[in-house]
Amino acid sequence: MIPLVDLKAQYLSIKEEVDTAMQHVIDDCSFIGGKNVTSFEGRFASYIGVNHCIGCANGTDAIEILLKAMDIGIGDEVIVPAVSWISTSEAVSSVGARPIFVDIDPSTYTIDCNLIEEKLSERTKAIIPVHLYGHPADMNKIMAIAKKNNLFVLEDCAQAHGAKIDGRKVGSFGDCASFSFYPGKNLGAYGDAGCMVTNNEALAAKSRMITNHGQIEKHHHLLEGRNSRLDAIHASVLNVKLDHIDTWNQARQKNASYYTDQLASSNIIVPTEKYKCEHVFHLYVIKHKKRDQLKEFLQTNGIGVAIHYPVALPFLGCYSHLSLLEEDFPVASKHQQEILSLPMYPELRQSQMKFVVEKIKEFDESSNSL
Ligand SMILES: *Cc1c(COP(=O)(O)O)cnc(C)c1O
Numbered sequence: 001m002i003p004l005v006d007l008k009a010q011y012l013s014i015k016e017e018v019d020t021a022m023q024h025v026i027d028d029c030s031f032i033g034g035k036n037v038t039s040f041e042g043r044f045a046s047y048i049g050v051n052h053c054i055g056c057a058n059g060t061d062a063i064e065i066l067l068k069a070m071d072i073g074i075g076d077e078v079i080v081p082a083v084s085w086i087s088t089s090e091a092v093s094s095v096g097a098r099p100i101f102v103d104i105d106p107s108t109y110t111i112d113c114n115l116i117e118e119k120l121s122e123r124t125k126a127i128i129p130v131h132l133y134g135h136p137a138d139m140n141k142i143m144a145i146a147k148k149n150n151l152f153v154l155e156d157c158a159q160a161h162g163a164k165i166d167g168r169k170v171g172s173f174g175d176c177a178s179f180s181f182y183p184g185k186n187l188g189a190y191g192d193a194g195c196m197v198t199n200n201e202a203l204a205a206k207s208r209m210i211t212n213h214g215q216i217e218k219h220h221h222l223l224e225g226r227n228s229r230l231d232a233i234h235a236s237v238l239n240v241k242l243d244h245i246d247t248w249n250q251a252r253q254k255n256a257s258y259y260t261d262q263l264a265s266s267n268i269i270v271p272t273e274k275y276k277c278e279h280v281f282h283l284y285v286i287k288h289k290k291r292d293q294l295k296e297f298l299q300t301n302g303i304g305v306a307i308h309y310p311v312a313l314p315f316l317g318c319y320s321h322l323s324l325l326e327e328d329f330p331v332a333s334k335h336q337q338e339i340l341s342l343p344m345y346p347e348l349r350q351s352q353m354k355f356v357v358e359k360i361k362e363f364d365e366s367s368n369s370l
Helices: 007-013 015-028 035-048 059-069 087-094 139-149 201-211 232-242 245-263 291-300 317-322 330-338 350-368
Strands: 052-056 077-081 098-102 124-127 152-156 176-180 194-198 215-217 284-287 339-342
Touching (some): 035 194, 035 232, 087 098, 291 339
């Protein structure tokens, strides 16, 4: 059995460090806030290359809190890609604004920058590019569009911790960015966790207030916020893992190269890297015309595969009232039918990948001769 992700393998590789760090939090009974949270926020901000990091409860909250902090709400529209995890559009709706979907680029699977401007209106306030699967969206183009049209940019970096464009990390291009530390992400806590990063001091201060009931100091509530904090126990785990993230991302890249070298064949489309990007392969997603049969064949052979995501955002049941049409999102429509995520994690061994590749080739050859 080769799983899609193996969190146990990663835990065993850092067990002593993590156990000690978590035990310290318990010994100190300092569960909310405290030195682990402060030190992680500072270290993560410098890792990304920004001035401020504010921990929060999860990556979905991070998007929602940043939208609120930018005063985006009822009557506003926000541009989002047609393919992402639902959090991206859900957070927009949660603050009372409307998500406006834009089709994806056929080679990077991130928002198609050539289609953004035709979707702008007087109500548009922001763009949320998503660095899907770990490949950066085209931030240089997006920032130019945003500047020209006076829009905020919030980067959804949930799948792209450490990904770069021309040496610069994602999360440092937009006005602000959200990260998720869901356990299976490239940098994952031991439960739900997330953060926001920005260079804008006012935005940082307001976001921090919102995470902590609108308090500027204890019992001094300047606005109504919510409870969305990064727990100390998660911060202690993240502090340990932050020392390993670059090594882990390199291992993912090495694994991705192996797959790509071995799989390049006419029926299998492998991921690409564009505009001097450094992809961090949160997911390794291939495309195949007979995806459903391939998926079943691999699962029968004990290979953990999955689809991210089976239904593109515009076609989800929760947006049926918008009556969005497949022909208006041709790339996303085709994408959802052909994608398949292969096992991908830093500890994945070459012998395991070799087996995955052999089985894919076996399927491909037999399906060709049908
Ligand atoms: C995981 C994810 C999120 C949300 O993160 P949570 O911590 O699970 O709330 C947001 N956007 C994308 C693209 C994600 O993959």
